[in-house]
Amino acid sequence: MLVDRILSNQEGSASRNFMISAIWWSLFAMGAGMFAGLEFSNPDLVHNVPQLAMPHLRMWHVNGVAIGWLSMGYVGAIYYMVPSLAKTRLWSERLGNFTMWAWNLLMVGAFCTLLNGVTEGREYAELCAVLDVMALVALACISLNVYMTIVHRKVKKLYVSLWYFLGALFWFPLVYLIGQRTFVYLPGLNDAIVGWFYGHNILGMWFTTVGVGMMYYLLPRTTGNPLYSHGLSMLGFWGIALFYAPTGTHHILQSPVPEWLKAIAVISSVFLLVPVLTVLTNFFMTMKGKWQLMVTDMPTRFTVTSCMFYLFTCVQGPFQATRWINWYVHFSQWVVGHAHLALLGTFSFILSAAIYYGLPRVSGRQWHSQGLIRAHWWLKFLGFWLMLASLTIAGLVQAAGWQFGIPIDQWSMQIRPYWFLRAISGIMIVLGQFIFAYNTYKTLYTPARAEAKARAKAQAAEVRA
């Protein structure tokens, strides 16, 4: 039946479809990032094509990776992990698939509008009013679905991942609602304060909380070790709940907004070290005795890499949130490096791990090729380091230029080599993502070979054993 094809009721189909959509949009969104990177290193690359102008590409890139790739992948992972932790089915697979279509429609809308410059002109809240409403409806459907799944759960105790997911699904729709100031008019600086409350909490109350929840899920599962300490995990949860949300103003630390707000932001930023370090202690202690899995098991390798990057992000974060460091590095490519360390390093890696772990389980197929997964990891890992290094160095050059009051004309050429390296790193990362997409396609849509191969592998393993 048509309804069954479009709004499938099959177990796991919503999760699977969300993951596939995420990979699909990631190609366009990361591709746009790569293209913007190329335009940075060669500003005369394209002329007279408004859709390919660097600011338009950038808008689509950021929204595409945040709302397309990361968010859709997150929902897919939640749809898989929540039922598996609650030992039940997703409350409504049809509603799940409905949201999947709604969200894809939203992405099509975003693609068409942002590249044409239809924007509200606020970073991370560029989408126009219609799309905002769509996103809110979709988020409400997702929250409803997940909360009802929990209500119908078969196990009494809620594992900490569920705390994070449930928290995120309560916080994020609210944050999103507050962040879209389409229907209220706020004077300039208040607009900025609310804007960065939202801009920061889409990161803190959605990407971080769900991402960390996924780490809590994946590490014990892939290593087979029990979680090191439940007490620590609760400490981490409450730390993030308390200290993440008020930090928004650290993004506009030097603008003329009230000092007390800045003080709250900086203090909470530094306090964030506490939950982050407890969370990571918990992770690394859970890994004890199983580090060798990083070599053999690819989901583990992605997860552990992601945890390492998380440590790096969250040491860098409080460091640059302090006034005297921010005074120096603000406005520079250093911050863009931090943004990619967080979203590309930490959270894209954990999402890839979740997909590598979850997709075979929701679709019942083995990965087409382990070699391609390795290729994906290496390209992303090396590409990412190249990007971080070049952006950080470029950022320091810029920061020095601003700090010593040297007009930009005198040093703008000096950062171009680093931008060139960033473009190369972008090509590597996008290539890695294409390999990922190809592998997924092969896994899901060419059944015979994949299974034959898996069987052959299993046999070979037996023989070796």
Place this chain on the structure above:
Amino acid sequence: MYRAGALGVLITFFLIIWATVLMPMVLFNPKPSGNGNVYSYDEKAHADPARGRRVFVREGCFYCHTQFTRLQDRGYGPLVKAGDYVFETPHQLGTARTGPDLTNEGGKFPSEWQKAHLINPRAVKPGSIMPSFSYLSDKDMNDLVAYIQTLGNGREKKVTAYVEAPEEYKLALATKTVDTNSDAAANAGRGLYIQNCAACHGMEGLGNGPNSISLEKKPANFTRPFYKQYPDDFWFYRITEGVPGTRMPRWGDGATLADPRGGILTPEQRWYLVAYLKTLSKDRDREETVDNLRQLNKVKVEQLPILTKEQWEPPSGGE
């Protein structure tokens, strides 16, 4: 126990929203300082700065340009106050400075310069890394330029001249010994120009002298229409100080304001040059365009991007 947890999440979150979103709305209500940007400028007759702001938003200029000055910034004009932003929604504070701050940009360059810069930044700012916005329609472009010219105009004393030399060069006007409007002076300047400048700026001032091949940042093309708006003291200042970051020499090197007689070229010679350079600028419709230039015996024919608005096209585009 889970009920307590859920309650805890609710309470903490709403407390935080209360403290960091609602409180600032109540406590932080800066009064309009009177120094904010005024979007009805003299140029209103030609273009609408308020619409220009919408173009600015649409084109995402704020991803590279900030609009607030900080204590440690130099050369970006007066510091901003909270009250300057009351009517600025959506806010365009920006978070990255890939390009310079635009808080007080109004009046820094002639409008024609701004327009040429938007069409091909590298034509008027050698070595620029700003993308080209040549696809904007004429109306968009004019409104955008009008907007740029209003930036900061409420903060500084009203801009009267677009191009202003630093204070000390205004004083130099007093010691001027040459009548820069006379043909004789221009003729004298021409000789000096051929000797000292033509190697880079070209015989006709098109910026295509033989040396320009080897320069990454190309010499200026003096036939551009916006040079008409350069006052004498500004010419004098540019020649004396050179253009930092490019090969343009400081022709006044070695001279001080106290003892202006030194320098590679004496002040008198520099004034002669001013007189000559002033004559080079052409009207917009008579400005040399690329098609004409192709026919000129240029040392190096640059592969130029195809632009829609040819009259502003650079003679030596690209880099």
